[in-house]
Amino acid sequence: MNATRLMLLAPLMRLVLLSATGLVMFLGMVLVALQPATGWSWSPEHWRSLDETHPAIWASLLTGLLAWLISSWVWALKPGHIPAMLFAASGFATLAFCFSSFAPWIAVPMKEETVAWIWAVNMLGASAFGIIMTCLFLIYPSRLTNWKTLSVLTVFGFGSWTLLRTFGPFQDFAEVQRITTFEMLAIVAAVIWQFRSSASDPRRRAIAVWLGASTLLGAGAFIATVAAPITLGFSALILENYAFSFFLVIYVGLAIGLMRYRLFDLGSWAYRLVFYASASIALILLDIALISFLALDPGQAFGISLLLVAFAYLPARDFLWRRIVQRRRATDDDLFHLVLDAAFKPSEQERTAGWKALLQDHFHPLELTEVDGAVAEPGIDREGISLTVPGVAGIPSLRLMHANHGRALFAPRDTGIVMHLVRLMEQAETSRSAYDRGVSEERLRIARDIHDNIGAQLMRALHSAMPDRKDAMIRDTLADLRDVINNAQSPVLPLDEVLADLRAETAERLEPHGVSLRWSLQADAGIRLIPSTIHTFRSLVREAASNTIKHAGAKRLDVHLRITPHKVEVAIEDDGSGFDLATARLGQGLANMKARVEGMGGEFTLAQGTSGARLLAEFPHEVAGP
Known part of the structure; x- marks a missing residue:
């Protein structure tokens, strides 16, 4: 626990120490700037007011302080990181040349030797900034080819030039602008080289682009307004002290790039x-x-x-x-059609392949692999290198690597797109499942109708001894077959007419087998039923008659129908051999009857009657309109 606390407190302690150093230096320079023209005084009553000091002084002081605080903050958080160390060193160099750049604006009388030393600090600090920044961009975000040799040449070349112009017989403090101009050009060249060398790594390229933009903007603005005009023999467009603020763009950009925020x-x-x-x-x-x-x-x-x-x-x-x-993004309509195309593939393997193809076409990753385990939400890993896609519709979770053929990183907007695609896929999967259920139910309906109605009709025709009657029954069977295929029942008929035909058909089927029919009906006059209701109880009666003929060995079949405005009750009983309820199993016909009734929200019961089997069915219905 103590070690953990020390690890957490160490960066904070370093940051406090470095910040305190910069603040002490800042306050010291403020104290110098406020001194009266007559000389040094510790008494505040003798100091100049803030209005009497030149604004360029405050521009220099604030630029130097902020540069030091930003760079020391990064170094405090990443103490062992060489680019962070160089960044902090550049911040100290900026602090030095900013704090020593306003010598002409202070009112304290100074000796010529003192002024010379102030200008020397300014020149050394400005040159050190350019040298350190050039070396920094030679190794970050990646180490360029021959970076060691180039670093040595940078330090030796610009360092020698600066020392010769700062001390000895070649002293010329005005040369600082020319030196910094060429150093800025070296920085720009290193940044451009970094960008070109990072073409195969999207992480390095993202950093290089950002650092390049911020550096080119900050350095370019300083060169264009101060260094280049003075180097070419013209006056600076703005005061050098004001132009120092352009360096803050570089420091903010470098801080973001080094922290990889x-x-x-x-x-x-x-x-x-x-x-x-x-x-x-x-x-x-x-x-x-x-x-x-x-x-x-x-x-x-x-x-x-x-x-x-x-x-x-x-x-x-x-x-x-x-x-x-x-990058070009597909519209919602495009995505919807692509998702539907993947979701409605016939097999799970084809749906998985279609989903992978959709993600491949949209994000163009270099790698697309399956992930072990469930993933609840899309997420970005490894600083934008990979994007995790949740599993959906039986498709496993996936991981996409290196977006846009390895030329880009995954961004937060990509997680939103993935979530949108997942929701579309879920909706499409729901629709596909409903479609599959509909297809399965339709197949089951056709199978039941063929078994219960067509089979019964053909059996009836088979046992008919009269050719004309047999032909008529076959024609009726063909009509019923068309109804089964089209799911279009006969037009709505009066109840008494429908039941009269069904009673005659049932009696005719039972008669060749020596089975008599007892038919009873309780219904209000004038009731007209919808086709599905008529089809259900017609199928019940036909299947019951078929079972009686084939299995019961009965002599009589009783059919009782009771129809109210909202309910149909069917009771069918024979006097055959019956069955054992404990061991009886529903055949295809009885299972179909049970499914039909329960599918309409009713109840189906098979019981042992007085001597034979007893079938009871009750289901609601809708009365057809006139």
Whole structure:
């Protein structure tokens, strides 16, 4: 426990110590800046007010302090990381040249030797910043080819140049701008090299793009406004002390890159940063051009600049954003059709293959493998290298590796897309299951109808001794077969007419086998039943008659029908040999009858009657309209 606490407290202690060092130096320089022109004084009443100090002093102080705090924070969290160490060293160098850059603005009288030493610190700090940054980008995010040799050449070359111009007979403090200009160019070259060398690794490329954007923006702005004009013999566009604030862009970008914060978003952030910065630069340059060449009023020039940027630059930026950063995403309609195509494959193996093909076509991963165990939610692993997809519809969980053919990282938006696809697949699976159940039920219905009705009709025709009657029965059987295939029952008929035909048909079937029929009916006059109800009790009576003929050895069959406006009751009993309820098993016909009745929400009972078998069925029905 104590070791764990020390591990947690160590970064905090380092951060406090480093921050305190920077703050003490900051307060010391503030104290120097507030001194009166007459000399040093410890009494605050003699100090200059904040309004009397030049704003450039505060710009330098704040830039140096923030650079030191940002870099020391990263180093405190990653003390053994060499890039973090170099980052912290660059922060100290920035602290040095920022804190020593406002010597011309302070009011304390100083000797010439003191001023020279201040300028020397400024020159050494500025050159050290460029050297350290160049070495940092030679090893991060990956170590470039011959990085050791290049690091030595950088340190020796720029270091020698700086020392010769800082001390001895070649002293020239104005040379610092030329030195930093070439150092900035070396930094830019290292960043571009990092970007090119990271083409095969999306993680390194994301960091390189982000670091490149932030570095090019910060260094480029300083070179364009201060270093390059002075190197070419012109005046700086803005005060050097103000231009130091551009370095904060580099420090924020490096801190995010070194901490690998939201690594999968760094690429898109970099492009946004470049787009927004270029918009600002375009607006400023256009405004300057309108004022300089057309002699427009500053207010008019600024308004025209905003208008031109809005109508020309922003559409171009959106076009480039879609072409460079955003991969083409399928629409909801496309995804829905792709999911349906995968979900309605006939077998589980084909559905799995279709689901994998869908993910492959959408994300273009280099690898797609199955994951052991269940995954509840999609997730990004290994800093955007892999994306886990939950299992769905009997398909195992999957892991996708290296998005967009290895050229991109998976981002949070991809988890949202996966969740959307999973929900679509679940809905499609539900629909497919309902479809399969419907197909199975329809097949079962056809099998029952053929067994119960067509079979009974053909048996009836088989035992008929009259050719004309047999032909008529076969024609009726063909009509019933068409009803079975089309699931279209006969038109709604009056109840008495339907039951009269069924009674005559049943008596005719039983007569050749010496079985008499006793038929009773209780029903209100004028009731008209829907076809499904008629088909159900017709099938019950036909199957019961068939069983009596084939199995019962009976002499009589009693059929009793009771029909109310909302319920049908059927009781069928024979006087045959009966059966043992304890050992009896339902055959295909009886099982079909039971399924029909229960499918309509009714009850089916098979019992031992007075001498033979007794069948009882009760089910609700709807009365057909007129």
